[in-house]
């Protein structure tokens with residue numbers, strides 16, 4: 001695809017997604033936030049329009065687009081005032097199934113995910129005791145004939161109540177029995193429709209924002225051995241492959257947030273008159289917005305670079321991590337500048353600023369915290385000693 005046609009494609013894609021999102025205004029998201037309800041109608045509309053199948057190859061019924069295009073879709077959702085967290089996992093989990101799923105698994109699941117018959121929205125890695133140190137997870141899967149028996153617990157498994165499938169990371173060999181701590185992890189595809197009530201219990205977890213997140217308890221859950229994705233014990237590699245896509249997609253959501261905050265704040269600063277002048281005339285109001293804009297646009301360049309490298313199949317760990325860090329910081333800076341610009345109204349639910357403020361705070365912590373990105377850059381890019 002030439003650069004020109006690529007630009008046309010991106011422009012059209014942005015416009016189409018923005019049009020769709022226009023049918024779900026701030027009042028829609030505000031109401032869901034108040035009721036802590038899941039945006040089913042929005043996700044169904046997005047699925048029906050084919051956007052959540054963006055990364056699925058055409059031979060399996062998807063659009064066969066790249067991470068660059070997928071990131072544009074998520075960016076536009078957040079830029080419209082919505083929250084792509086309701087559905088982003090289908091984009092970033094997909095990589096593990098696409099790259100490591102067997103031909104039979106892809107044939108079985110991908111067309112049905114592309115058509116919307118099956119939802120692949122839940123990803124269970126984090127556990128209460130292991131935190132960021134994934135190699136220390138305790139949820140185990142023991143092979144018993146043609147099935148695995150799973151026991152353990154996960155926390156912060158988002159959208160588990162709104163997904164048919166769960167990508168679950170487990171230990172198939174105990175930590176004490178492996179040479180390297182990254183060995184012995186495996187990835188299972190769990191069918192939530194049959195698992196719940198048969199060894200799996202899901203409990204909703206209330207959070208700072210409306211995020212449909214849960215904790216999960218596994219008590220002798222049986223999962224067919226045919227649902228193992230990639231090699232047994234080689235799950236860490238399968239996981240890592242998906243992480244760069246995840247970083248890029250989250251960076252795009254942050255950029256969408258940053259642009260939304262700045263657009264709203266600029267419009268308010270031009271209209272709100274105090275001391276006989278629009279507040280935006282004061283440099284004390286103008287400069288924080290100008291600086292946030294500079295940082296959002298700079299972060300976007302790194303996001304584009306990372307996505308281009310990813311789609312070209314080239315190494316992009318450094319760029320993906322830098323894009324995530326820069327975009328999360330820029331969005332948070334824009335969020336703070338917007339609240340300050342709106343003054344007291346920044347705290348009023350009807351302006352949506354306080355909701356988006358809560359939503360965008362997450363990306364300093366999840367799916368990877370700022371500290372962990374800095375330690376990645378320190379060790380793997382700069383060659384500094386390992387700190388853990």
Ligand SMILES: Cc1cc2nc3c(=O)[nH]c(=O)nc-3n(C[C@H](O)[C@H](O)[C@H](O)COP(=O)(O)OP(=O)(O)OC[C@H]3O[C@@H](n4cnc5c(N)ncnc54)[C@H](O)[C@@H]3O)c2cc1C
Pocket residue numbers: 122123124125126130131132133155156157158159207211213362365366367368369370371372375387388
């Ligand atoms: C709303 C929400 C949704 C989520 N959704 C999912 C999901 O769908 N699936 C899933 O698997 N997980 C999910 N998570 C979990 C998320 O990925 C983790 O919370 C995150 O990775 C941090 O892990 P932790 O909370 O255990 O923090 P910890 O690992 O306990 O870390 C706590 C703090 O200490 C810092 N820290 C820890 N070690 C170091 C170090 N060596 N050097 C410097 N700083 C360090 C961290 O940066 C962090 O700020 C979600 C979390 C939230 C809040």
